[in-house]
Amino acid sequence: MDASRVSPVNLILLGPPGAGKGTQARMLEDRFGLVQLSTGDLLRAAVAAGTEAGQRAKAVMEAGDLVSDEIVIAILRDRLSQADCAGGVILDGFPRTTVQAEALDALLFDMDQGIRAAISLEVEDQAMVERISGRFTCAGCGEGYHDIHKTPAVAGVCDKCGGTEMTRRADDNAETVASRLSAYHAQTAPLIDYYDGRGVLARVDAMAEIDVVAQELSAVVRQATA
Numbered sequence: 002m003d004a005s006r007v008s009p010v011n012l013i014l015l016g017p018p019g020a021g022k023g024t025q026a027r028m029l030e031d032r033f034g035l036v037q038l039s040t041g042d043l044l045r046a047a048v049a050a051g052t053e054a055g056q057r058a059k060a061v062m063e064a065g066d067l068v069s070d071e072i073v074i075a076i077l078r079d080r081l082s083q084a085d086c087a088g089g090v091i092l093d094g095f096p097r098t099t100v101q102a103e104a105l106d107a108l109l110f111d112m113d114q115g116i117r118a119a120i121s122l123e124v125e126d127q128a129m130v131e132r133i134s135g136r137f138t139c140a141g142c143g144e145g146y147h148d149i150h151k152t153p154a155v156a157g158v159c160d161k162c163g164g165t166e167m168t169r170r171a172d173d174n175a176e177t178v179a180s181r182l183s184a185y186h187a188q189t190a191p192l193i194d195y196y197d198g199r200g201v202l203a204r205v206d207a208m209a210e211i212d213v214v215a216q217e218l219s220a221v222v223r224q225a226t227a
């Protein structure tokens with residue numbers, strides 16, 4: 002099957018933990034009218050809601066390992082079938098294994114859709130711990146921040162929604178980051194070749210400042226959607 006054959010615009014953001022997938026997906030959402038679909042966020046919501054899938058995923062996520070393909074594919078399938086995804090999605094954190102990539106191909110084929118671009122955010126491993134340990138998020142709207150690289154204009158107040166409750170993730174600690182990085186290299190990095198082989202891969206230097214990465218990414222998306 003030709004994975005790039007039809008609209009709507011479905012994009013994949015690939016990259017290790019802390020590469021900036023969530024930060025950039027939210028920017029692309031605003032700029033291109035696409036829906037961010039983060040399996041990490043969906044799993045954290047399932048954990049918080051205490052669903053069966055969430056209960057099974059909780060300890061795995063806390064250890065920095067990958068949740069089973071079966072659980073993640075089911076969650077993704079449900080979310081992708083919702084009406085707001087019909088205009089196109091930015092997949093953030095999915096697929097993460099070859100099994101997930103093949104399931105996504107099959108799912109999109111059934112919907113008469115494909116992948117327009119898979120964008121690899123390229124970063125050095127040593128930047129990850131610093132990025133992740135400084136991350137915090139607005140509890141109200143999910144906007145992401147960093148202690149050094151992206152601070153709110155007014156300390157403690159979300160630029161986007163004015164919320165004042167900020168949270169830090171349970172898995173954002175040095176020990177878990179090491180496990181998440183090895184899971185990435187062992188199971189997710191091979192997907193770069195997978196999408197290269199399908200002719201939809203683009204690479205973006207994600208070591209640059211957030212705004213610079215955003216500009217480069219927007220250019221790639223404009224080209225992919227032209």
Ligand code: AP5
Nearest residue numbers: 018019020021022023024040041068094132136146147150
């Ligand atoms: P998930 O939530 O997907 O986490 P992750 O992949 O580890 O990625 P992160 O959210 O940590 O990083 P990000 O790339 O989004 O970076 P961000 O933009 O926040 O997954 C969590 C867990 O869920 C997994 O470990 C696994 O257990 C499970 N899971 C999820 N999906 C799964 C799947 N498909 N299969 C199996 N299991 C799954 O940026 C990080 C920080 O850096 C922020 O503070 C930001 O402000 C800052 N920053 C961003 N860009 C820059 C820049 N260019 N320069 C400086 N700082 C920057």
